[in-house]
Amino acid sequence: MKVPILKLKDILLTSIQIDLTDEDAIEFQNDVMQQVSRTEAKGIVIDITALDVVDSYMSRVLNDTANMVRLLGCEVVITGMQPSVALTLIEMGRELINVETSLNLDQGMEKLQQLISASDSTRAVKGGEYNE
């Protein structure tokens, strides 16, 4: 596992610290999915502060990972996108879509908690399946 994934109670935290090749990126995606389902995490923060290049492929991987994780009932926040990276993705037309983002880890954790609370209350209201 090139990118370590930490567990803090029911939240997962992962920070991409190195340049990932295409294969590494897919491995990362798989690892995240595995961990989310194994730990039944309610939320995951993916920190990309160290990524100084996010090309169309990596952007797709991040987007897909976020969507896949949400399908497992886990909230996700991507934190720390560098301004140059945000700019470049916009110029290329490859920006992240429908993914919650935050400036840094602090704000990311806060946002994640908000998302989890919001979805918790929806579940309660809907009276649907609630995994203890």
Next chain:
Amino acid sequence: MAKKESKLKTIAEIIVDRQEEILTDWMQLITKLGGTRTLELMSEDQLVVQAKGLLTTLTTAFNAEQYVTIDTPDFADSVALLQDISASRAEQGFTASETAVFVFSLKDALLKYMQEEISEDPVILNAEIQKMNKIIDNLGLLTFETYAKTREEVILQQSRSLMELSTPVIRVWDQIIMLPIVGVIDTVRATQLMESLLEAIVSTESRVAILDVTGIPIIDTKVAQHLIKTVAAAKMLGAEVIITGISSDAAQTMTKLEIDISNVKTRGSLRIGLNEAFNMVGVTVIKK
């Protein structure tokens, strides 16, 4: 000898007497010279006006006794006119050569008529040709210098405008910044704005950015696109963007142009926008 001399014209007289022909030849030389875009950048009429003007001032110039330098009163008019012509061409985007061609091609035109008029005395012809060459060379150099100076000023002015354009970002509150956007937005500036905004969001760790567009005169499709992109970029950094200050005229225009900014939060006034921003970061303003 005296009789013969009095029959010979001076350059000044030639210019006056044969003006129309000289002008015609000169115009032909300028426009036919390959690689110049003179007639693309100015109309023929304008060109003729400039040419006539120069010829008139040259009448005085060519009457000068000394002609080694052109900073004597005899040349004042020519110098002033050429400086004007040079400067305006520099601003219009002519190259240095295109501007100089204007002056130097006059030589050939004059030469022809001088040879016709002063043919009888080769010694005097030669002297007059020397004089003509010297004067026009000096004037030609002047046009180069003026051109260069003007171009430098144009570039300096552009850099200054660019620097003035670097937008001030205002820290309204913890985690709230505001960017007042003033003036015309082109692609270069839009990119610059985006960069400034994003850097500011990161350095102040802001969660809300207010873009006030009261100062943008026209919001057309292109500008709206720039704004939408800016909002998208800020969102990827996790910040919310509120756009304030869209005038009712701009709102009407945008609706007519079918510009869709429904994903973008907009508020009519800065006050309301600020209120919203405070709400977002969980701040309540209490009046004492």
Next chain:
Amino acid sequence: MNNQEHILIKESSDVIRARQMGRKMTKDIGFGSADQTRLATAISELTRNIIEYAGEGICDLQIISDQNNIGLKVTVEDKGPGITDIESAMKDGYTTGGGLGAGLPGTKRLVTSFDLQSEPGHTKITIELMRRKII
């Protein structure tokens, strides 16, 4: 600092090498971080295409400068099957397998000049990111 670098693109890790080199070179000539990222990303897109579609190729980086401008010229070349329909490939939204199509139009928007030559057996893409010299 070398004015020219030549990188063989054979494995995924070469994509990273090439884009890191691109970043280094643009940083050396004084480009700001936004431009550095633009170029590094463009290099990433192009070299990744080589791995995916041609197996191997080369990436050539060269600093070019004249009186008014300075920048980086990147040439990416391979002997792969080529892009058969260049016009469509350069249209936004065109995708073959999610890889090649997605990259090119976006990449073009990041750079100041973009040239694409492709036929079966040979593809050559040349991009430049030039900026005015600050006196």
